[in-house]
Every structure is written in C-alpha cells, then in structure tokens.
Amino acid sequence: MLLQSGAWEYIAANWVYLGWGLVFTVCLTAVSVVLGFLLGLPAGIIETYGSGYSRRLVERVGVLVRGTPIVIILVAFYFLFPLTIAAFWAAALGLGIRSAAYQSQIFRGALQSVGDGQMEAARSVGMSKLDAIRQVTVPQALRRSIPGFQNEFTIVLKDTSVAYAIGLGELLTRGTNLYLTEQGNTAVLEIFLAISAVYFVLTMATNLSLDALGRRFAIPGGEGR
Amino acid sequence: MSTASTVRGRVVEATGGGLVRWLAFGVFWGYLTLRWLYQWVGADLLGMDPRAPLLPVETFRSLAATWDGTPLGGLFSFLRVAGEALPAAVTGTWLTIILTIVAMAAGLVIAVPLAVARVYGGSVTRWIALGYTELIRGTPLLAQLFVLYYGLSLSATLRELPFVGEGFVPAQAALVAMIGFTINSSAYQAEYIRSALQSVEAGQLTAGRAVGLSKLQTMRRIVLPQGLRYAIPGWSNELVYLIKYSSLAAFITVPELYKRTQDIASGNFRYFELLVLAGIIYLGLVLSASALMGRVERRVAIPGLGE
Numbered sequence: 079m080l081l082q083s084g085a086w087e088y089i090a091a092n093w094v095y096l097g098w099g100l101v102f103t104v105c106l107t108a109v110s111v112v113l114g115f116l117l118g119l120p121a122g123i124i125e126t127y128g129s130g131y132s133r134r135l136v137e138r139v140g141v142l143v144r145g146t147p148i149v150i151i152l153v154a155f156y157f158l159f160p161l162t163i164a165a166f167w168a169a170a171l172g173l174g175i176r177s178a179a180y181q182s183q184i185f186r187g188a189l190q191s192v193g194d195g196q197m198e199a200a201r202s203v204g205m206s207k208l209d210a211i212r213q214v215t216v217p218q219a220l221r222r223s224i225p226g227f228q229n230e231f232t233i234v235l236k237d238t239s240v241a242y243a244i245g246l247g248e249l250l251t252r253g254t255n256l257y258l259t260e261q262g263n264t265a266v267l268e269i270f271l272a273i274s275a276v277y278f279v280l281t282m283a284t285n286l287s288l289d290a291l292g293r294r295f296a297i298p299g300g301e302g303r
Numbered sequence: 304m305s306t307a308s309t310v311r312g313r314v315v316e317a318t319g320g321g322l323v324r325w326l327a328f329g330v331f332w333g334y335l336t337l338r339w340l341y342q343w344v345g346a347d348l349l350g351m352d353p354r355a356p357l358l359p360v361e362t363f364r365s366l367a368a369t370w371d372g373t374p375l376g377g378l379f380s381f382l383r384v385a386g387e388a389l390p391a392a393v394t395g396t397w398l399t400i401i402l403t404i405v406a407m408a409a410g411l412v413i414a415v416p417l418a419v420a421r422v423y424g425g426s427v428t429r430w431i432a433l434g435y436t437e438l439i440r441g442t443p444l445l446a447q448l449f450v451l452y453y454g455l456s457l458s459a460t461l462r463e464l465p466f467v468g469e470g471f472v473p474a475q476a477a478l479v480a481m482i483g484f485t486i487n488s489s490a491y492q493a494e495y496i497r498s499a500l501q502s503v504e505a506g507q508l509t510a511g512r513a514v515g516l517s518k519l520q521t522m523r524r525i526v527l528p529q530g531l532r533y534a535i536p537g538w539s540n541e542l543v544y545l546i547k548y549s550s551l552a553a554f555i556t557v558p559e560l561y562k563r564t565q566d567i568a569s570g571n572f573r574y575f576e577l578l579v580l581a582g583i584i585y586l587g588l589v590l591s592a593s594a595l596m597g598r599v600e601r602r603v604a605i606p607g608l609g610e
Contacts, residue, residue, distance in 0.1 A: 142586065145543075145547075145589040146547070146586060147550040147582075147585055148547070149550050149551065149561060150550065150561065150578055150585065153578060154578045154579075157574045157575050157578070236443040236444070237443070238443075239443035240443075240445060243554070250443065257453065266453045266454050267455060270446055270449045270453065270454045271450065274442040274446045274450065277441065277442045278438065278441040281440075281441040
C-alpha cells in the first residue's frame with residue numbers, strides 16, 4: 079500500500095466537495111454545542127439549586143441520555159421525524175441534547191465548587207436567590223467550567239462524524255463517498271488520512287481558542303482555572 | 304494543547320432506589336445469562352431451536368391486535384418485535400461485551416508505559432508519547448476504524464491467519480474493531496493514568512526514599528497504589544465510553560448489538576422499536592458498569608485519601 083501521488087491529486091481535485099463537508103462539520107458542531115449550552119446550563123443550575131422533583135427529573139433524563147450510544151440517539155431522531163426534518167437538524171438535535179446532558183454535569187460541578195459563602199453573601203446583601211445565581215455564582219462557575227467545556231466541545235466535534243449513520247453530507251460521509259468511485263478505489267487510505275488530519279487541525283484549533291478564552295476571562299488572583 | 308481535565312464524559316451515576324435497581328439488574332443479567340447458556344449448550348441438550356425467543360411472542364402479537372390503536376397495543380407490539388429480535392440482540396451483546404473488555408485490557412497494557420513515558424521519560428520518549436496520545440485523541444474514532452478497515456484492508460491480512468473466525472476466536476472484522484478500540488482506548492487511558500500519577504504528591508516519593516526504599520520499591524509500594532486509586536473514576540468513564548462507542552464497529556460490518564438490531568430492522572422496518580431495544584440493553588450495560596466501578600472504588604478506598 080503506497081501513498082501514491084495520484085491519490086493526493088484526486089483528493090485535491092475534489093477539494094470543493096470535501097470543503098462543503100468541512101462547512102457541514104463546523105456548522106453542525108457549532109449548532110450542537112450552542113444547543114447543548116442553552117439546555118445544559120439550566121439543567122446544571124436545576125441539579126445544583128433545584129428542589130426535589132425537578133432535580134430528580136433532570137437527573138433521570140441525564141442518566142438516560144448519557145447511557146445511550148450517540149449513534150442510537152442520532153438514528154432515533156432521524157426516524158422520529160420521518161421526512162419532516164432534514165438530516166442536519168436531526169443530527170444537531172441529537173448531538174445537542176447529548177451534549178446538554180454532559181454540559182449539565184460540567185456546570186453542576188463548577189457551581190458546586192463555588193463556595194457556599196458566595197451564595198450567603200449575595201443573599202445577605204439583599205439579592206433574591208435567582209439574582210444571586212445569575213449575577214454571583216454562575217459568572218464564577220462559567221469561568222471554572224472552561225477546561226471541561228473544552229473537552230466537551232472536542233467530543234461533539236469528533237462525534238459529528240457519527241452522522242455518517244444518517245447519511246448527512248459532513249466530512250467523513252463525503253470521504254466515504256469519494257472512495258466509492260472508480261478513481262477513489264485506489265485512494266482509500268489517503269482519503270481517510272487526509273480527513274483525519276482535518277479533524278485533528280479542527281480539534282487543535284478549538285483547544286487553543288478555548289485556552290485563550292480561559293486566559294482572557296480569568297479573574298486576576300482568582301483560583302479555579 | 305493543554306487539557307486540564309482529560310475526562311471524556313462524566314460517569315453515569317446510577318440513580319434510583321436500592322431494591323428496584325438490584326431487581327432490574329437481576330432480571331437484566333439473569334435473562335442474558337440464561338439466553339447465552341441456552342444458545343451455546345442448552346438448545347443442543349434439549350433438542351430445541353437455539354434461536355427460539357423463549358418469550359410468549361405469539362401472545363404479545365394477539366394482545367397487540369386486541370388493543371390495536373391504544374398505547375397498550377403499542378406496548379405489546381413493541382414487546383413482540385423485541386421478543387423476536389432478542390435472540391440475535393443477545394448474541395450481539397456478547398460481542399459488544401467482548402469488544403469492550405478486550406479493548407479495556409489491551410489498552411491498559413499499552414497505556415501504562417505511555418503514561419510512565421509522559422511523566423518520568425526523557426525528552427524524546429516524552430514527545431513520542433505525547434504525539435501518539437494527541438493524534439489519537441484529536442481524531443474521530445469512526446475515522447480511525449475506517450483507516451484500519453478500508454484504508455489498510457487489515458481484515459484481508461487477518462483472514463489469512465489461522466483460527467480467525469473459528470470457535471471462540473472472533474472473525475476478522477471484529478478483530479479489526481478490537482485493534483481500533485485498543486489503540487483508541489490506550490491513548491485515553493494513558494491520559495487518566497498520567498494525571499493520576501501526577502496527583503500523587505512528590506513528598507510521597509521523598510518519604511519513601513527517606514525510610515530506605517529503593518526507587519523502584521517506592522514506585523511499586525507507595526506511588527502506584529495511590530495513583531491507581533486516583534485513576535478509578537477515569538477508568539469508570541473509559542468503560543462506559545467503550546461500551547457505548549463499541550456500537551461504531553457496526554460500520555465496519557461487525558455483528559455486535561447495534562448491527563444485529565439494525566439488520567433485523569432493515570428486514571421488518573420496525574426501526575424505532577429496535578432502536579429502543581438496543582438502547583435499553585446499552586443502558587443496562589452502562590449502568591451495570593457504573594455500579595460495578597462504584598463498588599470497586601468504595602472497596603479499595605483509603606479513608607482520607609483523595610477526598
């Protein structure tokens with residue numbers, strides 16, 4: 079199995095096709111992570127400060143989602159809304175909801191690491207519980223959850239490839255489509271190596287940007303970076 | 304790349320009351336075990352069909368027809384589809400468990416030297432270990448499986464080896480999946496072990512040396528016993544992760560749990576019911592693994608350490 083130059087030329091000739099796959103992958107990651115944040119942050123707050131019933135409900139749903147393989151979640155969403163939903167949104171919903179289940183744990187851990195004294199201090203200066211959560215504990219917890227969030231972000235990025243199961247045209251699916259042609263048959267290894275390299279660059283870029291974000295919002299002299 | 308925390312998924316904490324949980328575990332594992340025993344030896348001894356569902360499938364069918372159009376009818380319809388699919392699903396579950404255990408164990412064998420190289424190695428070994436873990440952790444598992452299976456055509460090579468696919472040795476595609484999962488898991492386990500080793504205080508090493516232990520003895524009797532305890536939460540995660548991601552082996556034709564249920568679905572078009580069935584079995588495996596690792600952690604805990 080040689081790494082033939084012809085194979086690389088074939089990949090280069092199809093750069094537009096693969097480029098669109100990259101766009102899909104990036105958009106799917108972004109939408110899923112944002113959705114995961116919008117659902118995961120309230121879920122984490124409920125798990126930390128919520129009362130019995132609502133907290134148990136959120137915990138149960140979380141266990142259910144975290145205990146199911148992502149491929150089953152994606153395919154289930156795809157079949158739940160037959161023909162009424164594009165594969166992209168099925169994938170975004172599936173990835174987003176699973177990400178929410180994990181992000182809720184990140185935020186719960188971060189909120190619990192903010193000392194109880196912070197809450198007491200906020201209440202003693204006359205803030206309501208909701209105000210205290212919104213203006214005192216959450217801003218501190220968000221800064222502390224950047225490392226965990228970084229991890230979750232890259233997991234979502236890598237797992238967009240599982241959308242291969244529902245035939246969404248993201249990077250990996252397009253790669254497999256490329257090698258199923260007459261010419262691509264001899265370029266299988268090169269195609270998957272090239273695609274893996276793109277994912278690697280994306281993961282690195284994500285990690286470096288989030289590192290920078292963490293430094294940017296670090297509280298001078300504060301702990302919990 | 305700084306990865307302050309290297310956890311790739313929090314442990315699924317099993318919730319729910321004690322008795323209900325143990326009953327559920329009992330039914331789940333009881334059925335699986337009985338089914339395996341029946342398929343491997345029992346059916347032969349009894350002169351029965353090893354693929355018989357052993358559940359009142361026909362009763363479910365008639366009940367589903369009776370209650371057709373109501374939620375109860377939907378439930379019985381699910382039970383019928385699930386009952387018919389269970390023989391194949393349970394066979395696939397066995398392969399899922401084997402894939403997971405092999406990848407965990409073989410991954411650990413590779414991970415320990417990697418972690419030691421990262422923590423105590425020279426600059427060259429350190430870089431090699433770092434490069435390996437970052438490359439593996441920076442690319443999707445599915446892409447890794449495709450590189451091995453389609454890119455390198457590993458299965459064609461493995462097919463030539465003796466005993467492959469005979470008796471208890473898995474067929475070539477399953478072996479490729481095992482190799483892929485092992486490589487993948489070793490990189491993540493190396494990260495867990497590395498951070499566990501680093502969380503053992505340097506003072507412990509000094510103290511060990513001060514009371515006259517050799518460097519190796521200190522590693523073996525002081526550092527590792529503490530470090531490995533710190534690594535248990537990471538291993539719980541890894542186990543859960545592997546159980547779930549073993550389903551990706553379906554895309555390189557490995558007949559594990561997900562693949563088996565999907566194959567049945569492509570015949571009878573009951574995709575959703577079969578997804579639910581597979582999901583329930585995965586959830587059972589994941590919760591069992593979490594409960595087991597939780598027990599291990601409590602059993603080996605040293606009061607006051609790591610709290």
